[in-house]
Structures are given as structure tokens and as C-alpha cells.
Amino acid sequence: MQTIKTLKARKRIALIAHDHKKAELIEWATYNKTVLSRHELYATGTTGKLIEEALDVSVRKLLSGPLGGDQQIGALVAEGALDVIIFFWDPMEALPHDPDIKALLRLGVVWNIPVACNRASADFLLTSPLMHQDYEVILPDYTQYLQRKV
């Protein structure tokens, strides 16, 4: 059984960056301010504060990543309350909340939503015509899993 979910033209976008990647995300977001301001922005705490200051746009700020922010974003993805994840994670540093980071990225795949983890991918994503129109996501079929015998 195939299930479809519609990502609306006005997307709910999560913006997240690790400390060594924050400058890059802020620069990218500033460059793309006009496009981003057409959508609804969410972020982990510190990233969100920096984006609000730099772009003068309103961002729904969750907790800071290591304090549970990644998990809050993950929960929103699982509930279908977020459409896109832009997450500049740091490939050069192990962080105390690595399990949370992995869990968030995993949920992006589980729910088949667009996820960009570096600037080039974020550029491709934001310039896609699909960013600005309704898009039907085909949800993976988890029926067999849900109906498994335990």
C-alpha cells in the first residue's frame, strides 16, 4: 500500500549547523534570505538565534542540539510537521550527542523528506522548482513491519 504525503509550496524547513559549520550556514542563509523567507523556518537553539540575528526573520527555535534540539526536530519529522532538513553537520569532530544526530538523519530517510548536509546540496535543494510548489512524497511502505508477528 503506497501512502502519499503532500509537502506544501510553503515548506517547513529545519536549519541546523554544528559550531564549526555555523558561519557557513549563516552565510548561505543570508545569501538565500529572499527564498528562505517564503518558507517557515525552524532551527535548533543556537543556530536559530544566529539566523534570526543575521537575517531578521522569525525562526521557531527549539532546544540547543546537545540539550535535545536534534531529537525535537526528529520528533517533528516523524509527526510530519517538517518538510525539509538542512543540516550542516561537522564531519571532522565527534560530538557528545552523536547518537541524536544520527537519529535525526535517520528519520529524514525513514520519512523520505529532502535532507541536505552540505552547502552544494543545500543550493541544489533550494533552487529546485519543487521547493516552491506542492510536492507529493511517496512514503515507504511500513505495513509489513507494523503488522509483523511479535
Ligand SMILES: O=C(CO)COP(=O)(O)O
Ligand atoms: O548541535 C547541534 C545539532 O546537532 C546544533 O545545535 P545548536 O544550534 O543549538 O548549536
